[in-house]
Amino acid sequence: MTSLARPFTDFQITTVTGGPFFIGELFQSKFNDEAPEYGHSVIAFWRKSWSHFVPVCYANMLLHERVILVGGAMTDGRVFREIPAEVRQEIKDAGGLYYSVLKYSFDHFADECDAFFGYAADARALKVDLAAGFEHTPHQHLIVHWHKPLGNWRKKRLVEKIHRLGPF
Known part of the structure; x- marks a missing residue:
């Protein structure tokens, strides 16, 4: 297991099958839409106790013609506030949970794609995206x-191809 999968005390970042089972209600409240059944759900779980694991951060990784489209990213602020203060500070100092989910995903899916694309209309998320390695x-x-x-030719071609998809 890589350190990217276990970045903080009592945290595990992993891909799950059936992501909406874990994050459906949160996704609905954040985006006013159903959580996607497609793609790979990457979730940061906090172990609140030995028998209680809580999803705190989520992103969807959708393989599309040799690239991965990153979307639906969200962090549950209510749960984050329940995390012990010293762990919250450690997470913030390391760039945040979304940053850790991105870094895990870049490593985990590296052999499956030629690039990762995101559509970042939110300034706060964009700041994290850029810190994680997006440009x-x-x-x-x-x-x-x-x-x-x-x-350069391949990069330009991929950018134009993904741009034609529109927001995702």
């Missing part, structure tokens, strides 16, 4: 993380 593209809100060497 701006020429298109508003469209960001990319190049985790492997690709030629």
